[in-house]
Amino acid sequence: MLQSMSTILNEAYNKGYGIAQPDFINMGMAYMYLEAAQRANSPVILGFGEDYLKHSEGVTWRHLVKLIETLAEGYSIPVVLHLDHGSSYEACVQAISAGFTSVMIDGSALPFEENMEVTKKVVELARPVGVSVEGELGHVGKGEDTFHIGSSDESKLTDPELARIFVEQTGVDALAVSVGTVHGEYRGKPHIHLDLLADINKKVQIPLVLHGASGTGHDIIRQCVQRGVCKVNIYTDLAKVLIQQLVPDLKREKPDLITIIENVHQAVVEELLSYIKVLKVDKG
Numbered sequence: 001m002l003q004s005m006s007t008i009l010n011e012a013y014n015k016g017y018g019i020a021q022p023d024f025i026n027m028g029m030a031y032m033y034l035e036a037a038q039r040a041n042s043p044v045i046l047g048f049g050e051d052y053l054k055h056s057e058g059v060t061w062r063h064l065v066k067l068i069e070t071l072a073e074g075y076s077i078p079v080v081l082h083l084d085h086g087s088s089y090e091a092c093v094q095a096i097s098a099g100f101t102s103v104m105i106d107g108s109a110l111p112f113e114e115n116m117e118v119t120k121k122v123v124e125l126a127r128p129v130g131v132s133v134e135g136e137l138g139h140v141g142k143g144e145d146t147f148h149i150g151s152s153d154e155s156k157l158t159d160p161e162l163a164r165i166f167v168e169q170t171g172v173d174a175l176a177v178s179v180g181t182v183h184g185e186y187r188g189k190p191h192i193h194l195d196l197l198a199d200i201n202k203k204v205q206i207p208l209v210l211h212g213a214s215g216t217g218h219d220i221i222r223q224c225v226q227r228g229v230c231k232v233n234i235y236t237d238l239a240k241v242l243i244q245q246l247v248p249d250l251k252r253e254k255p256d257l258i259t260i261i262e263n264v265h266q267a268v269v270e271e272l273l274s275y276i277k278v279l280k281v282d283k284g
């Protein structure tokens, strides 16, 4: 059964480890992520963006939820179905009505007060029905957009004091912060503001979320987890591995479809497993 992410994130926060949120665009990818999580005996948060519906096997949102529910039944780990970057209150209503167990309301491009207002409204809707809510303050912008689906812009770092007010006023279960990561690939070397992250963590005391973790490096991610990050969003590195595996396989003289699919599957499972292992760190 799918579950909300608040229980697993709070446990992760208290024990000092992180949980991966890989984004899927079809059932094949969701299946790869479930297998990786099962192999590591770890919970997993399956992230799905509003725009992905046209690429997935789900005809409607409700249909998509049913497909994921059925797929997840084969695994003994906690599985969360999370709306990634919900663009509006209406999008969150749609996801919650369809059966998503968690939503992100991304008001990070809005003025502070408006972001708080819409986030609070989503929490008021979601909490009574047991759905968890992630908000974002500051703005994680876009690097190179080779693999990212959707649009974004320049980053704006999170202010720790505003984060404290935001969390207090909205009651979100988790807060996405902007501390130097980007969506897509980095232009140049990543520079992650670990001190800023530690300040935010001290002020808000709830699970923090790192968007755009791909390419940041395992060591830095580990240090982020030691500073309150409990949910780590990964897409670009998984897409990269998938394509890197696919291209040479397709160029073989006699490409065999079953082998191609199997190789892609294994490559993505291994890549996600490497992240899941990194997230299982002790508090420093």
Ligand SMILES: [Zn+2]
Pocket: 085, 140, 183, 211, 212, 233
């Ligand atoms: Zn994101």
